[in-house]
Amino acid sequence: MQQAQRLTKRVVDAAEPVADKTYCIWDSDVKGFRLRVRPSGRKTFELKYRAGRRQRLFVIGDYGPFTPEKARKAAEDAKHSASRGGDPQHEKIVHRHAATVAELIQLYLTEGRIDKPNKRESSWQADARDLLLHVHPILGATPINALTTPDVARWQRDVVAFKTARVKKLGFRKISCTRGGPKVVGRATRTLCAMLNWAIRRELIKDNPAARVSKPADVMRERFLSDEEAVHLFATLDDMEAAAEIRPDHADLFRIIALTGSRLAEMRDLAWSEVDFSRPAVVLQPERHKTGQGGRRKVINLNAAAVEILKRRTNQSDWVFTKPLPFKGPMETPRKPWAAVIKRAEFEDLRIHD
Incomplete structure (x- = not known):
């Protein structure tokens, strides 16, 4: 294994391919940052990091499109994200494959908690119900980059029309009832809008189509004891x-x-x-x-x-x-x-x- 050294243009240019062998040159400044050199001569910047208990590999990009300085900055940003509970490689895959709304829901319910540490657990549970029971069944298969405001408006009409209502049997004498209807569409819309705003901050999408639809007020229930x-x-x-x-x-x-x-x-x-x-x-x-x-x-x-x-x-x-x-x-x-x-x-x- 080669001794770690600061990855500069001179070091990268001097790294020669070896027949039938791939090797790595590790950077001495940023822990986990390295250059992978393949027998074909292709040189790729990478970062090894931990996401929770798992060791992950973030592929930054090839030498050429990425200079050593640009790649080091990307590695530092990725390490910072990982230190706050993020998973840069997973986010890159989601973005590359134009993730569906269903995949975004799972990402939001796991990593969104890291970005919103002051949000109550009961609020996250309510968000999960809105997204999994009312958004996922209708919009789940839609790519997030293809989601439009008319799509969201049609989804609202479907929820109001009880198209997400269902009864699920959980076991002996146990059922789960999802009602849908006008009472839930307002909160579900605001939850969807919040998730898409989070996706914008994560640079997964550029626009929030739910921001331009009406958000009905919740149907308030007032009941006081005499x-x-x-x-x-x-x-x-x-x-x-x-x-x-x-x-x-x-x-x-x-x-x-x-x-x-x-x-x-x-x-x-x-x-x-x-x-x-x-x-x-x-x-x-x-x-x-x-x-x-x-x-x-x-x-x-x-x-x-x-x-x-x-x-x-x-x-x-x-x-x-x-x-x-x-x-x-x-x-x-x-x-x-x-x-x-x-x-x-x-x-x-x-x-x-x-």
Whole structure:
């Protein structure tokens, strides 16, 4: 193996091909940057790097179109991208083969997280539902460089017409329902637009055809409990807990949400470190609530009833609402218990604030 040296025009020009043998000259300045010399005389600049746990080879280009200085700059840029979680060779392949919308979706849902580190995991999950359930079935096979504004407008009409609605069987007595329709087209369009804007920043496409279509507002759902309904809800929780029809921790979670008006995830994942009995209040860091993009904490004031519930839940865990032993961590979303409460209370169209 030759000793590493700075790849300059003089060094590259002096590199002679060897019959029946390919060899590499490594650069001494940029780790992983090298020149591959083939028996045919072809000289190619390359970069070896790591993407996660995998070792990858980024083919920069041949000597001629690329000077050593231009190739070194490309290698440095690729190493910087890889250090932030990117995969330069994969992106090059996607761009070269005019990737389809389906391939772009997969790339966005994996590497987009690296470029948007402050975006909440629940938001990424919502994006995945929009893209995989509503965009992929209709636009998935379309090359991203061939996608047009009329294509996006037709896709919107198809979603509104419930053409993405389907029922999928997941197993014994388990199904997944995708509804589609006017209620989802607005958010799905904004998610598609955000993905295409990301693709522009990655230089995978030059234009965003979704930027020029209308983006219907989400159909807002407003449902508030009256005083009588609130009393009835708490009485139902007491009765079901006494009859062992619902776990006490599930009942307490529903009570806390009702008393504070907080979101499900804010209380379901509540840690004791976020509870301040001296105020008394729950203090959530920006990454723990939906309105934290500006770096602001969220303070949820606690009344006497909420404080009483929390104090009786004192445990040895880091979490207020935990998984049942022997499992560790915050409680999972209690969908079935909530459905049972709604059925017993005979409430219509009532859901936990999410």
